[in-house]
Amino acid sequence: MGGTIIHWLLEFAFFYPLSMSLIWMSGGLIYFFRWERNEPLRVTPPELPDYPFVTLIVPCHNEGAHVRETIAHLSGQRYPAFEIIAVNDGSTDDTGAQLDQLTREVSNLRVIHLASNQGKAMGLRMAALASRGDYFVCIDGDALLDEYATHWLMYHMNDGSRVAAVTGNPRIRNRSTLLGKLQVGEFSSIIGLIKRAQRVYGRIFTVSGVIAAFRKSALHDVGYWNTDMVTEDIDISWRLQMRHWDIRYEPNALCWILMPETVRGLWKQRLRWAQGGSEVLLRYSRLLMRWRQRRMWPVALEYLLSLLWAYDMAAIFTLWIVGKFIELPPALYVETLLPHWHGVVLGATCLIQFLVSLIVDRRYETRVGRNYYWMIWYPLIYWVLNTATSIVAFPKALLKRKGTKAVWVSPDRGIR
Structure with a gap:
């Protein structure tokens, strides 16, 4: 029995990341050949049959260092009909004062002030209720939106009445450290490729x-954003799709963002x-059991397997540590954590995935390939980090009381 258990632990630890990498690469390549390969690289996006009014929403909490630059990029959108709503969500710095000053400089900017920290979901709700547009583009308070991003996002909204949301293509701004360089590759080879495949x-x-x-x-249909979910973006995505709305990915909709460049900041972000x-x-989980939700099963199964893989790796590591101090049965003894041929195969597959994704992503950032060299460190740093955060996060989610409001915690914006 013991031999069977340790055998399956090791087999799953190897075959899960290998299988997912192959699935992501195949899906990403299908997306590329179907939608991107024959699409010419335009200086400007294609003409739209209609240009409905759009509300650009930016919820802010202690974003005084970035909000002026963010609003400048929003006001510079090449889309013909839009307004900007900024929500000052109980900031304790000068965010509110800067936004009030910006209303005198930017004619289509409106500001909503919340007296206390209510959380990003509440800020989005308030802006949505105050909006004049039937479509929203939502960004973070430190993000710089490409001038044609709104145009590209609305391209899909014009394409079908069941399109509820379109997610854009975040690009990393801060690249001065190893963690910054790794995240450039991660957003291309992991996040971008996964979204294409999905x-x-x-x-x-x-x-x-x-x-x-x-x-x-679509947001009205599902009741807008829930204020008690720690990641309102994941929650709204699931609820929209469980109501059979469509969500799309648009890699041309670029947005430049700041990411953590310290281990502590990265830990907090990935834990969330x-x-x-x-x-x-x-x-x-109960709703997902229904036959009508079958199209969500692959997404749920993928996440469940990733969670099981994290605990599988923790079990292997624990057996290895215990085996150094206690004599275990041979069937439960883990001799070493150093990679053998399994590790070579996984490493090679990982590098191929990075190469494929960076080649695809060069359409949107020509010099992104220079970060390929640094990606050899990705499995060591990010696989360990993501495994640890998954192990810690699941009990936190299990013990969290429903209805507990998720409020802002100012994130690490990188090393300045």
Whole structure:
């Protein structure tokens, strides 16, 4: 029995990441050859049959260092009909004062002030209720939106009445450290490739909270953003798709963002992401059992398997540590954590995935390939980090009381 258990632990630890990498690469390549390969690289996006009024929403909490630059990029959108709503969500710095000053400089900017920290979801709700547009483009308070991003996002909204949301293509701004360089590759080879593959296979795990467009009627159908979910973007994505709305990915909709460049900041961010995934899995597990939700099964199964893989790796590591101090049965003894041929295969597959994704992504950032060299460190740093955060996050999600409001915690914006 013991031999069977340790055998399956090791086999799953090897075959899960190998299989997912192959699935992501195949899906990403299908997306590329179907939608991107024959699309000419335009200086400007294609003409739209209609240009409906759009509300650009930016919820802010202690974004005084970035909000002026963010609003400048929003006001510079090449889309012909839009307004900007900024929500000052209980900031304790000068965010509110700067936004009030900006209303005198930017004619189509409106500001909503909340007296206390209510959380990003509440800020988005308030802006949606105050909006004049039937479509929203939502970004973070430190993000810089490409001048044609709104145009590209609305391209999909014009394409079908069941398109509820379109997620854009976040690009990393801060690249001065190893963690920054690794995240450039991660957003291309992991996040971008996964979104392409999921778009091909039918359902997307989540829109990017830092840049996403929404149809107001779809949000109204599901009750807008929940204020008690630690990641409102994952939650709204699942609820929209469980109501059979469509979510798409648009790589041309670029948005430049700041990311953590310290281990502590990265840990907090990834722990929140992992907890958010666990929360939606736990909350909607019963609904997912229904036959009508079958198109969500691959997304839910993928996340569940990633969670099991994290605990599988923890079990292997624990057996290895225990075996150094206690004599275990041979069937449970893990001799070493150093990679053998399994590790070579996984490493080679990982590098091929990085290469494929960076070649595809060069359409949107020509010099992104220079980060390929640094990606050899990705498995060592990020696989360990994501495994640890998944293990810690699941009990947090399990023990969290429903209805507990998720409020802002100022994130690490990178080394300045």
